[in-house]
Amino acid sequence: MRKEGWILPYVRANWGRCLVIIGLGSLALLFAAGLMFTSGLLISKSALRPDNILMVYVPIVLVRTFGIGRAVLFYAERLAGHDTVLRIVSSMRERLYRILEPQALWIQSRFRAGDILGVLSADIEHLQDVYLRTVFPGASALVMYAAAAAAVGRWDLRFALLLALYMFVLVGILPWVSLLMTKAKTKLAKTQKAGMYRQLTDAVLGMGDWVISGREAQFLADYEAKAGEAARTDAKLRAWVRFRQLAGQCVAGLILLTMLVWAAGMHADGKLPAVLIAAFVLVVFPVTDALLPVSEAVEHLPRYRDSLRRLSDLEGEESSVKGYENGQLSEDQAAAMAGGAVHIRVDRAGFRYEGESSWTLRDISLDIPQGKKIAIIGRSGAGKSTLLKLLEGALAPGEGEVTLNGVPAAAIGEHMPHIVSVLNQNPHLFDTSVANNIRLGSQDAGEEDIVRAARQVKLDRLIESLPDRYHTRMHETGQRFSGGERQRIALARIWLRNNPVVLLDEPTVGLDPRTENELIRIMLDSLQGKSLIWVTHHLAGAEHMDEIVFVEDGKIVMRGSHAELIENEPRYRSLYQLDRPEALLTKAN
């Protein structure tokens, strides 16, 4: 797949706007120069004491026009720049979303560490600066450069070339040298900062351990040393910037001196009227002021590299992961399945991740006719998640079959969300109203449907008590809704969706026993008649399941109903005793 960049395509797509911005920007710079030039001209002409004030009328008007115009142009340029950049950000965001969307089911497992999604989103924000701080001002300064050289060229071509060379030091050589000088240090500063970030995170998240182990002082000393190193790198960078600024000013002084000598010489030769001497000298100030910031604009470039790399890496890997793919199932078949009974069969299915030698799952057989409830129990890494992915059709089995009414799960593709619902550990509640969050289950649900769904999950009274009831924004309820309540909102979505099959992926982890029990009861009540496949870590509710399956190392090691397992399996009995308070009572009696 051809990789698209993250900068150029957007300049191309918005070239009209970019042109306007650069036009406005360079015009603003030209006006600033014009102000000084005409001012010099004006007072020189006036010093000749013309008889009529009208002789200096044109410069007077120009001085005022340039003075006011510059501020207006600059204001317009900034607004246009930000507007365009926000447009670009908009399309970048949409693009990022479209890249991530197909791999949605894998994001969690792929980016387990850290908040990569937040980072990617920040990367896009960061890229705004490429335009605002480098592309636009840089281009405007270049236009200014060309204009200044061309203007002098009208009087003296050779001097114009000399001047162009001098100015090139400011717009070309100095930025280039600056980039070379700072590149390595900028990179080092970034690494050092990342190290400090990691260390600090360790300190804050592991603070209890630091404090109790009595090693705070050691940490602080370590960190201070690291921070000192980083500060030194930073100080070196800043020292270079200071030096670069001084060097730039020296070049500016040199340009001014050359200009003065040239103007005097031209005047002596009678090629330049006296009134223009002051004008040419004064105009040097605004022109060099316009060119000096180019170095800084260029110095920023290395800072975007990481953001750019992260974003383009994402696209490179895009093809290697898959989500629901376009299935072979027709619209009608899918609708029939969604509306009726679904019989799930897992027949000696096995799965092996690409490039791995051992099977993650092997020889798994399940028979789940419509309405059957089964619990799957196993340690982390036993293969439970992979089994769910097989049932969701997100993975196709390497051997054996996983079918829904005879259709391979992986072939159902994008219709899967209409047949199977999933409640996982961390359902996302969106920053919108409570009602909208529930409505995600079914877009055409009316007000009453949502109230009924809330009643099903026993949240109606809590929601009624909120300031805006169903229209309260989730953000404001964030503090109010506990883990169990958040799960129940997600459950309301599933209830509303009314799919025949529901996969429950450890929805009760982290809840206290009472809340856990409550949620289990609400789940069982509200999902009556559905096929339930419930991955769980506790045995609460096990009695209500038709079958309990223990998975270990990718194989089923124990299965049966609660009664059968209690009867036949001592291991199950001991686990059950551990988990359920009933056991404590019986043991004591």
Add this chain to the structure above:
Amino acid sequence: MDKQLLGYKGIKPVFAVMLLLTVLQGVSILIMAKGLAEAVSALFAGAPLSGQTGRIAMFLGAFLLRHGLGLLQQRIGSAFADRTAAEVRGRVLRKLFRLGPRFARTEGTGHLVTLALEGTEKFRKYLELILPRMAGMSIIPWLILAYVFFRDITSGVILLVSMPILIAFMILIGLAARKQAEKQMDTFRVLSNHFVDSLRGLETLKLLGQSREHGASVAKVSDRYRTATMRTLRVAFLSSFALDFFTMLSVAVVAVGLGLRLVNGQLELVTALTVLILAPEYFLPVRQVGTDFHATQDGKEAGAVMQSILDRPAGGPADSDGAPGPGADWRWTPFSRLTLSGVTVQHQAEAYGSAPETDGAESGREAGADRPTERRTDGAGQEERSPQSPQSPRALDSASFEVQGMQTIGIIGASGAGKSTLIDVLGGFLAPDAGEICLNGTPVDSLAGEAWRSQITYIPQHPYLFSSSLLDNIRFYSPEASREEAWQAVEAAGLAGLVRSLPGGLDEPIGAGGRQLSGGQAQRVALARAFLSDRPMILLDEPTAHLDIETEYELKQTMLRLFRGKLVFLATHRLHWMPDMDRVLVMEQGRIVEEGTHSGLLGKGGAYDALIRSQMEGVR
């Protein structure tokens, strides 16, 4: 002006030097303008270039001096800022350790890390900018103005009048912009968070079959965000527009005025040129202040936040920094006795304006879009929290009990009953607001001292794994332990199988940057730490509830082995631990409501029975 500023060490001499340099800079600007104006007007009058060498040299010398002085000034400011910011950061970090993990949890990990890192950087920038800007503003314009008055009164008046107008407009527009931004704050928050929110909810959307349609709404909302932002920016940019406009206008008015008076013969060219060169310089300091306004403001705020942390009263450890009270023997032996009487902790919720006491307070704050580190921890940590405001205003309400020697004590109760608070008090993370703690009969201020803590191993629900090797993680409490000793701890903790399966063995990197361990494995690493450090006291806060039942079963066996011959406080809502405990404390709404052994409490019809019953309800 920032009053805090004058309090920083060594600021006065630095500022004095800064002022002196600024005066010199101002003088060199005047000389520069004078030299250039005289040279140009002489050339204008027809004098040959060769006669102007002195003036040109004067100009060039002044020009270089001016920029050289600027460099020196920046360097001094920068060094001062480095020093001061590093010092403040060090103090903030030390304070954070004193405030302890509980404070870090309520404040939000991501927030604190960002503050210590980005906040210090912003604050440094502020210190670096503020001194030269203040010096510049207080000297340069007035020096130039005085000189202009001396040369040409009319121009001086124009410049003098335009300055307050310019400043007044900037302030007015700034206020208007802020008002508008505030008005739109809520809309802004929603719109700007929408994208991150969408990305984080992508899996949920996908499972609901709506992820594809949502793509359109991403673009739509992003566009609405643009419209709203532009509306604010139109006003916000006006303040720099005003700055620009009035400066340029003022320069133009001065120029035209000079021209007119030249025509009338009231002025000489050299004066006019001098004034014209000086006019932009007159406005330069105020323009710099305007350009740096946001950076300084940000830095000032960051400084204020850090100061507020420094000003926060630290519970206990600040005062009794580990120094054992007279006569107190902190070592815990089989004959030691710890007595708590009437120990009370007010609710932290009021103090920090955050969620009530819970084990997983962080899960409620998912809305915070820019807190990367926080997300890392709350992946599975959705702990049940008491939904409404707690009935008891006290997290711990006059807890009284006595323990002697080595025994295991189970602390049981529903979420929010105060189990974690009690553990935090025992660990010295939290200073009680009232009540008395006695060690061997001697009252002690708090348990926050080093001497007490060095007796303790603390095992939370989600033990934190440092980004380091497995070995370093295991040796965290006792860094001097040998590999062999570490290996013994690994075997005792039941980690040997895992270590053998790792390609790097004990040196395998784990934590954020390395291999991810499951909850059970992480817990075993914590157990290995405990085995290795072999401290006489263990505090555990809900160590197994989030694990699958089989892992929990196995871990329990390992833990019971670890507990032998130690003083153990185990806070949990998992009842199965209780039969194995020597003593059970039952907690309810911050109070210890029942105390005894499992078999003694069972069937008494008290709080313990009620707790068992409440856990049985629900599914039945």
